[in-house]
Each structure stands twice: as C-alpha cells, then as structure tokens.
Amino acid sequence: MDLAFTKEEQAFREEVRSFFRDNVPPDTRRKLVEGRHLSKDEMVTWWRILNKKGWGVSHWPKQFGGTGWTSVQHYIFNEELQSYPAPQPLAFGVSMVGPVIYTFGNEEQKKKYLPRIANVDDWWCQGFSEPGSGSDLASLKTKAERRGDKWIINGQKTWTTLAQHADMIFCLCRTDNNAKKQMGISFIVFSMKSKGVTVRPIQTIDGGVEVNEVFFDDVEVPIENLIGEENKGWDYAKFLLGNERTGIARVGVSKERIRRIKDLASKVESGGKPIIQDAAFREKLAACEIELKALELTQLRVVADEGKHGKGKPNPASSVLKIKGSEIQQTTTELLMEVIGPFAAPYDVHGDDGSNEAMDWTAQIAPSYFNNRKVSIYGGSNEIQRNIIAKAVLGL
C-alpha cells in the first residue's frame, strides 16, 4: 500500500497544469469560477485546443485518438481540469456516444463519426429520458419503425441537455413492442437538423436554459444509422452509463469551489470580522473538506482498482462516488450561499451568459445553488444509486 503519487505522476500533473495555464482562455476560466454558463463558441474553442493537443478524447483507445494514459493519469487530468477550472469535454460525444460507436459500431460508422466527435465538429446530445420514463428508463416509448431503407421516428425526449446547440442526437427508440421492455430498444443516431425534429427549451429553477424537450414527428433516418444490433440498445445504454466512472465524483469541481468559498469568506464580513473567522462557519467548512478528502481517497481506490484489474464490469463502488460527490457539490453551493448572505437575492434578468458584466457576479451564487440540486437527480438519482448498492454490493 502506497498512497503517494509517483514522481512520474507528479510530473504529469505539472505538465497538465501548465498546459491549462497557458491555453485555457482567461475569460472562459473566469466565467467558470463565477459560476456563469459559457457560450457554445467558448466551449468549442477550448475543446478544439484540447483536441489539437491530443487530449480531446484522452480515454479512448489509441487507434481512435486516445492517449493510452494509466487510470491514475486520467484521474489527475480530470482533477486538474475540474479544479483549474476549464470546461470538461462534452460528455455526450466524448464519454457517451463515442465509446458506444468504437465498441459496437461498424467500420464505416467509426470512420464517419469518431473524428468529428473528437473535434466537436458535431455537437451531440443524448435522447434517453422521456416524460414518462425517468428512473424507469426502459419503459421509454419513442418509436422507430422500419420503412424501406429508413427508420421513421416518432415520440418525445426530455431533459435533453444543451440540445439547443446540438447537431446530432443518439437516441434510444423502441423497435419491438412485443418483447420484454429492455429487449425491444435500439440505439439510433441522427441529425438534429432532420425534418420533424423540434426543440423546446425548458427554463430551470436557476433561471437558465440548459435542458430541452425534443419532439420527433415522422423523422426519417437512414437505416445505416442504427448502432450495433437492432433491439440491443439497452445493453449499449447500460455500457454507456457505466463507462464514465472516474469523473463522476467531480472532486476537482468541489475543490475549486472550496477555494472560492475560502477566498470569499475571507472578504465578506460577519459580526465585524471576516466570516472565515466565525467558528461555526469554519467548522462547517472543515466538515465539508473532510468529506471531500474521504471521497477523493475513495475515488482513488476505485481508480487504482481499475488500473490493476482492468475496467471490466462497472464497479458498484462508483455509486458511492455518485452519492457522496453530489452531496458534497451541493454542500459547497450551500456554503457559498451562506457566505454572501443577503447578497444572494439580486437576480440578473439577463441570464448568466456573461453578457451583463455590470451585474455583480455574486448574482450567480443562488442560481448555482438552485442548479446544483440536479446533481443528485441526474445520471441515476441518488435513490437509484442506493438501490444499486443494495442489490449489487449487499445482495439485498
């Protein structure tokens, strides 16, 4: 047992860190620190910088543009990226559909889609959840019917993150109504520019527009856009959801936010002195930091285990990462709210895209708090994670 990073790993961390220092556009970083949303251009610009460096799809196999890093290197990269902070790669392309395509897609699909995913020539979105299918995803109803050399798609998806920017969607569609619900689903990809696709934004409680409803009305999709085998889509979806494990705890994000809390708490006064000197506040912050330290170690245990024993089956311990990671992220946003006190109230009617620089950036703290309620809901709600632990780990 040796919990220290090796010299090589430390050097790697320095390399990554200095690359971010030299290459992340300062305005992009500032907006992230202040909790603002980025424009599509700002994100794509950064991802292309990352891709040019060869780090855009770091965890992909080498032949498709990956880096061949060890699990620990991936961990370090993610942590540095999150805590710098810089925008994380677009998960829908890089972490979700990409691995499905290189694992289950045919040669033509690999050639056609993978380089465009890596360079974000296509912005991908995820068509999984439906109004009636949230945690019970397999009950989804969006239908794909085979007509000649086309799929005809009808139905509705929801919570589709950043669909307003998307060029492509990967979609779970029902292709067999008679089979058991998990067995009649196929994984189909198509252009968001197709006729019959309508995107309706959903404003969330933070005031922002991150998610959308997407409607499909007789959308025609070429038959070759099916990934893998017909009616095997549920397997690919499970593969996809279990694939991205190391970033799930978002330790770097919480670390960055704790630094911000400390910075702010040393400036904002309470009782005539900086609130960081208030014993009750400081102990609450310390409690959060300790939880985060424990989470970081737990994550490293999962990472080390992966490195040693291969990725193989999803490690149920990643449910621990999801539960604690989301709770801690939420706690950090609560602490920020506590720090700014009455100044949590002002609402920036211009939204959080940074267009209204005159508005004090503390105006983003309450929205960030509201927005972060999502992290215990998405990606398999924390209650679903508890079900997973109960079944897969405890055998209940």
Add this chain to the structure above:
Amino acid sequence: MDFDLNEEQRLLKESIDGLLTDSYDFEQRKKYMKEKGGWSKAVWGKLAEQGLLGLPFSEADGGFGGGGVETMIVMEALGKALVLEPYLATVVIGGGFLRHAGSDAQKAAHVPAIIDGSKTLAFAQVEKNSRYDLFDVATTAKKKGDGWVIDGEKFVVLNGENADTLIVTARTKGDRRDKTGVGVFLVPANAKGVTKKSYPTQDGLHAADITLTGVEVGADAAIGNPEDSLGLIERVVDEARVALCAEAVGLMDESLKTTVEYIKTRKQFGVAIGSFQSLQHRASDMFVAAEQARSMSMFATMASDFENAKERANAIAAAKVQIGKSLKFVGQQSIQLHGGIGMTMEAKIGHYFKRLTMIENTFGDTDYHQRRVADAGGLI
C-alpha cells in the same frame, strides 16, 4: 499509488484473521470476559507466538519492523473480532513511547517482555479536567535527588487494572495548561504510592482510575525530555488515533455484515425485511459511511509517517472526524435495523455498537477534531 497489500502484508492479514477465526467467535469472547482481568492470557500468548506483539518494533529491538500499514491490518482484524486484549495500550501506545523515545536501557527493560507477551502496559493520561487536551496536565513530577516524585490523579486508564507498567504524563514545570513542561514517566504498577480503582468499561474492556501519591521513580523513568515531551505524546497519541480508526473500520465492516445478514433472514409480513426499500437504502448509506471511513483510515495510516508534525496532526484529526461520523451512523443504524433483538446483550451487534461508541470518545471526539482541522485552515 497503490491501495493493495503486498505479499507479506497479505500473509500477515491471513495469519491474524485465521487466528481470530479459530479463537475469537462471540461465544469464546464471552468466556474470555469472565477470565481474571477480563481477557484471555491464552489468546495473548498466541498473538505473541505469531509475532504480532513485536510487529512495530525494529528488528534491532527484537521486533519485525512493521509500519503503519501492518498496524492497520492488525487493528482492523482486532476490531472485526471485537478483541478484548490490550493491544492498543501495550503495543501501540506503550510500544510507541518506547520506540520513538525510549533509551536503550528502557527498551531492554520493557520491549522483550512486551514481545513475548509477559508484560502489558497502560497509558495514564486522562485527568479530571483535561478532557482531550494532551498538554492539560495537573499531575506533577518533582525532582528529588536524581529521580522524580509523582503526584496526581489519572482516570479511565485503559488496561490500568492489569498493566505491569504505567506510562504516566506529568508536569515538571509550568501551569496546568502550559504546552511545555510535560514529561512522560515509566512507573511500575506496584510502586509504592500507586492506588487503583478498577472497573469494566461500557464496551467490556477494563480500566482504572489511578492515584499517584508521592510515587518515587528514578532518573531513568523519564522517556524523552522530561521538561518538553508534548511532541512525543502527540506523536504516539496520533498513532493510537490511527489505530483506533482502523479498529473502527473492522468493527463497522462486521456490523454492516451482521446487519445485512440479519435483514436478509428476519421475516415480517411474510417476507425478509431486507426486501423493503427503506431498509435497503439505510443499509446502502451504512455501506457508503463505512467506505468513506475506510478511505480515511488508509489516509491516516499514510499520514502517520508524515515528517511534518502539523500536516500529520491535521490529516489524522480529519480521519478521526470521518470515523466518528461514520461509526455513529453505522453503529446506531445497525441497532435500528436489528430492531428489538439489537437492544439485547445476547445479540452481538450491541457489543459492536458499544465499542464503536467508546472509540468516538477516546483521544478526541468528532467535534474536538473538527475544530482542530478548522483551526488549521482545513485540508484543501
């Protein structure tokens, strides 16, 4: 970065787990409790035979040169089996003082007897008003000729009832809460002026309140610098905290396992109660708490080798906080999920709960250590 045990450590784990599986089930434990002193000399002898009592001592001192990881392995196993024998008091704490600051003569006088199991030790530190502050010492050691005269009262001295030798903190100068002027002294338990009031503790161990009245010891009784040993005390107590963290992890593992087994078999409304989602989620949260505790136990184990005393103390304090929170949740919920049977002395789960609870109140509780981490500026 490697969380796995190496070959030797794996063998150590197998050997202690094997020994305890054979000789420490719940029924056997009940018998040991009834033996004189409240623990089994035979089991202690077996631990000595397997070299476990010599584990952390250097090879030059007749030990095996084990480090933090080796102690973690042993303490986890002792926790899992709810062991009564005074490993913490004798090997971890007593041994710790001797390893870090004992003179050659002191080591020669005590270490071989610890290793062969013929002698046990006890750490007399807690005072009426000291609570968890290690520097808060009212007991005095006054110079007399070459030696010292010790006067004071010590409380809840673990293994104080049985120990052959006491390790006593006493003030050689300054006021009660001064950080300098505290010394550490080896005092034979049968020295003139030592009186003991012994009692069992809530968790089935044995302790004593010890009064020292004009106890005379020689110059060679002081371990380290008698006028400035707070650093030494902090170091050894930090190691004890790390050991307690590992013991708690073992206790939590066994509590969770026992509880999950119970809710799989206990039937109500015609089904196993473990099929109810509210209980499943509670058990999942217990698993999360236990895993977070395990992570911090490993972190603390690593930190016990930090050269920087501040970083070491901060990391170990953080671990004790996590362990404290986790053990309270796992302990309490183990009883809750067992229902009425969890309230009885005959079920083993309550005994695990009680030991866990006492660990929280040993060498600083959650609030105490959380304050220390906060005062040190946190961890990030």
